[in-house]
Amino acid sequence: xxxxxxxxxxxxxxxxxxxxxxxxxxxxxxxxxxxxxxxxxxxxxxxxxxxxxxxxxxxxxxxxxxxxxxxxxxxxxxxxxxxxxxxxxxxxxxxxxxxxxxxxxxxxxxxxxxxxxxxxxxxxxxxxxxxxxxxxxxxxxxxxxxxxxxxxxxxxxxxxxxxxxxxxxxxxxxxxxxxxxxxxxxxxxxxxxxxxxxxxxxxxxxxxxxxxxxxxxxxxxxxxxxxxxxxxxxxxxxxxxxxxxxxxxxx
Numbered sequence: 001x002x003x004x005x006x007x008x009x010x011x012x013x014x015x016x017x018x019x020x021x022x023x024x025x026x027x028x029x030x031x032x033x034x035x036x037x038x039x040x041x042x043x044x045x046x047x048x049x050x051x052x053x054x055x056x057x058x059x060x061x062x063x064x065x066x067x068x069x070x071x072x073x074x075x076x077x078x079x080x081x082x083x084x085x086x087x088x089x090x091x092x093x094x095x096x097x098x099x100x101x102x103x104x105x106x107x108x109x110x111x112x113x114x115x116x117x118x119x120x121x122x123x124x125x126x127x128x129x130x131x132x133x134x135x136x137x138x139x140x141x142x143x144x145x146x147x148x149x150x151x152x153x154x155x156x157x158x159x160x161x162x163x164x165x166x167x168x169x170x171x172x173x174x175x176x177x178x179x180x181x182x183x184x185x186x187x188x189x190x191x192x193x194x195x196x197x198x199x200x201x202x203x204x205x206x207x208x209x210x211x212x213x214x215x216x217x218x219x220x221x222x223x224x225x226x227x228x229x230x231x232x233x234x235x236x237x238x239x240x241x242x243x244x245x246x247x248x249x250x251x
Contacts, residue, residue: 170187
């Protein structure tokens with residue numbers, strides 16, 4: 001039979017073991033950054049299956065990995081619908097968001113944004129032979145936009161006579177244009193270029209002013225990490241790394 005002292009020693013050891021296990025778990029959590037994205041937006045982020053397995057790759061992914069390396073942390077990527085990304089950030093389900101996201105005034109009320117790391121233009125996507133030479137030509141037409149995107153907001157303001165159709169994924173929008181279910185779509189030009197490269201029956205020559213500032217990283221409101229993220233982005237720009245990635249993914 002164990003003595004009282006032995007029983008207390010065993011109990012203390014058990015408590016210390018649980019505490020140590022909890023500390024290791026917390027430390028492991030601190031060593032992993034969780035990135036929220038919507039992987040249907042090539043070349044920013046998309047699912048690549050060329051290696052035999054699904055892997056999320058792209059411009060934003062490479063920048064996120066560079067940031068994680070600077071912070072000496074692992075990176076976990078969560079794929080969600082674009083419209084769910086800010087709510088996920090607010091709920092602390094993810095640590096930051098990169099999805100070619102523009103820092104609009106409405107979004108700034110909900111989350112914090114880093115400095116801009118890339119700026120691109122928006123365009124009108126149509127089928128070949130059905131060009132829209134200007135936004136005005138879309139009056140009375142069915143126009144696809146991604147739910148929650150800057151293009152959806154701009155189209156709602158600039159195309160009052162068009163029938164706007166919001167879909168979650170860019171791929172859905174492109175396929176709907178190809179199938180004739182949509183007359184046109186308003187999406188970012190670099191994304192359109194990626195899709196039209198594999199779909200020569202599509203056209204994306206007409207510009208559309210979405211009033212975007214460019215792409216930035218979204219962080220929780222009041223985040224202590226904002227300054228550090230900006231420092232790393234500046235370093236990546238000064239070192240020429242972002243320009244190298246622009247050439248890699250945008251040509």
